[in-house]
Amino acid sequence: MKGHKDTIYKTVYQYNRVPISAADMERMQEIARDCREVRNYVYDRYSSIHSLSKIYPGYTVQNEMTRCGLRERLGLPSVYFYLSIFDALGDIKGRWERIKSQIEKNIRDNPNLTPQDRHYLRFVMKQSQCFESILAGGKPELKGNWKESYETVCMGVDTHRLDQYLRRQVRRHLVKPHTDTADGFPVSPKGYRYGDHGIYLSMKENRKRLFIPLTDNNRYSRQIYILLYPEENRIMINVPVEVRQRHPAGYDGETGLAMGLKCMFVTDQGRAYGERYLEYQSALTDYVRERLPRHQRNAKTNPGMKKYNAGKARLEKAMHDYVNGEINRLLETERPGTVYLPKLPAQSKAGYNGRVNATVNMWQKGFVKRRLAQKCRERSIELVEVFGKGISSQCSRCGAEGEKKEDMFRCPACRLELKERENTARNVLKRGQARREKRERGSL
Ligand SMILES: [Zn+2]
Numbered sequence: 001m002k003g004h005k006d007t008i009y010k011t012v013y014q015y016n017r018v019p020i021s022a023a024d025m026e027r028m029q030e031i032a033r034d035c036r037e038v039r040n041y042v043y044d045r046y047s048s049i050h051s052l053s054k055i056y057p058g059y060t061v062q063n064e065m066t067r068c069g070l071r072e073r074l075g076l077p078s079v080y081f082y083l084s085i086f087d088a089l090g091d092i093k094g095r096w097e098r099i100k101s102q103i104e105k106n107i108r109d110n111p112n113l114t115p116q117d118r119h120y121l122r123f124v125m126k127q128s129q130c131f132e133s134i135l136a137g138g139k140p141e142l143k144g145n146w147k148e149s150y151e152t153v154c155m156g157v158d159t160h161r162l163d164q165y166l167r168r169q170v171r172r173h174l175v176k177p178h179t180d181t182a183d184g185f186p187v188s189p190k191g192y193r194y195g196d197h198g199i200y201l202s203m204k205e206n207r208k209r210l211f212i213p214l215t216d217n218n219r220y221s222r223q224i225y226i227l228l229y230p231e232e233n234r235i236m237i238n239v240p241v242e243v244r245q246r247h248p249a250g251y252d253g254e255t256g257l258a259m260g261l262k263c264m265f266v267t268d269q270g271r272a273y274g275e276r277y278l279e280y281q282s283a284l285t286d287y288v289r290e291r292l293p294r295h296q297r298n299a300k301t302n303p304g305m306k307k308y309n310a311g312k313a314r315l316e317k318a319m320h321d322y323v324n325g326e327i328n329r330l331l332e333t334e335r336p337g338t339v340y341l342p343k344l345p346a347q348s349k350a351g352y353n354g355r356v357n358a359t360v361n362m363w364q365k366g367f368v369k370r371r372l373a374q375k376c377r378e379r380s381i382e383l384v385e386v387f388g389k390g391i392s393s394q395c396s397r398c399g400a401e402g403e404k405k406e407d408m409f410r411c412p413a414c415r416l417e418l419k420e421r422e423n424t425a426r427n428v429l430k431r432g433q434a435r436r437e438k439r440e441r442g443s444l
Contacts, residue, residue: 012239017198017213019233024210027203028228028235032182034076034204035084041070042088043177047095049135049170055096056128058089059389077202079191079399083223086438087186091177099173100125106169116157121166123153134163135170184227188434190399194219199237201226223437240440251381255336256429258392258421259344264326264368266421267334268429274326277368280319287315323368327375339381340432342388342424344369386431396426 046054046061054060062085065071071081107113107121124130130140130150142150191202193209197217200209212235225238256268261281264274291308344366376383392409395402400413402423409423410416416423 010241012218012241014199014218014237014239015215016235017215020212020235021233024212025228025230025233027210028185028201028226029182029230030204031076031080032185032228034074035080035087035185036179036182037074038065038070038076038081038084039088039091039179041065041068042085043092043179046089047092047174047176049174052096052132052135053128055089055092057387058086059387061085061089075204077191077204079188079202080185083186083188083438088177090438095175095177099170102173103166103169114157116153116155117162120153120157120159120162123149124163124166134166137167184225186223186225188223189221189430192224221433223434240437251331251335251379252337253335254338254340254429254433255334256425256427256432257339257341258424258428259341259368260421263421264323265330266419266425267330268422268425270419270422270425271333272421273330274323274368276322277326280315280322284312284315284319287312320371323371324375327368327372331375331379331381336381338432338436339372339376339383340386340428341369341372341383342391342428343385344388384432384435386428386435391427391431392420392424394427396423396430 042061042065045051045064051061054064062082065081065085071078074081104122104125107118113121124134124140127140127142127146127150129142129146133140140150187201193200196211196213198211198213200211203210214237220239220241222240227236227238229235258266260266262275262278263272264277266272291311373383393401393404395409395411395414395416396418397416398411398414400411402409402411402413402416404420407420409418409420418426
């Protein structure tokens, strides 16, 4: 079972207190059927060889599904729509993993393959670009070290024959997944609310929630699964619960972080670390921009160059010391067992002036993130990256699209007002938790 290494999971169940009316049951069954339709749609479109490059990490699928019009046609709330997509994608990825391990076994057992053949096949199966282009019938185009390694494994083997063998193997094991059952559906915290001795569930009718009285008053804030028993007028809610064992050093719990230039990190509790980061980083980039000697001839012996290098090293050290110190302070104060942080945006050239641009560039190269990753490793803290798109404009309480103004976030739907970065960090935490629950459920 995956997840934090000090965590044990179990499922708890919740039940309805009074029989569920036929009409309400039908409303939930409709959602279950729609979720099934979304899943089958994803299976149909993304389980073939040609979609392999789209499913890792899956944003392409998510974007294409957003545009395909299916959600609008079904009138399905987005919480159910996207969870069904993630479920289906998880199945497709899991199926690819199983195909690969089956083929690896066949490669091991095939007496007609030489050790070099096996070495080649294992390499191209591990290197995703190789794997994809060979399955698509082409030759992989690799760069740098990968190219060299590929050329090395190609030596002395009949790549044409082996590629054909691999394609045959994949075709033999590739089956399109499909599901006929619609006995339930997943709900993330966005789609439900506990209260009044029961649970309110999002329904297809706009803004209307279905209230189901429950036999207990326990509340959870994670992805749950509603199982329907229409013949018995009842439901069962499955809740994966973690039983976390304490980290040997007392590190525990989960922290979501927003990352930025002006301040290195803001936590989901609103605490800031590295508020002077930009000063250090700008001092360095300004120095590089202004002092770099114009004439770089005889760079090693040029006295101007020597002085420049010494000055640059001094500023670099100051910046590194500051970053390290602030990360230590963060980890020692928060003592998290798991840290979630958003994936860095793709490098963009637009929108900044020259001075900031150099700084942004250095920031985007991920120095701060690499230091954080290193320090988490040293303390056995799990560091998890979450999908970052739209994360700063979404309301962390209700999920609606909000407005950002002067470092504040305001939600027009639920009236939440919060510092922008704190709102982002809360979303990071939520996405991280949803992701982990998804994985747990997938591996149950
Ligand atoms: Zn809101």
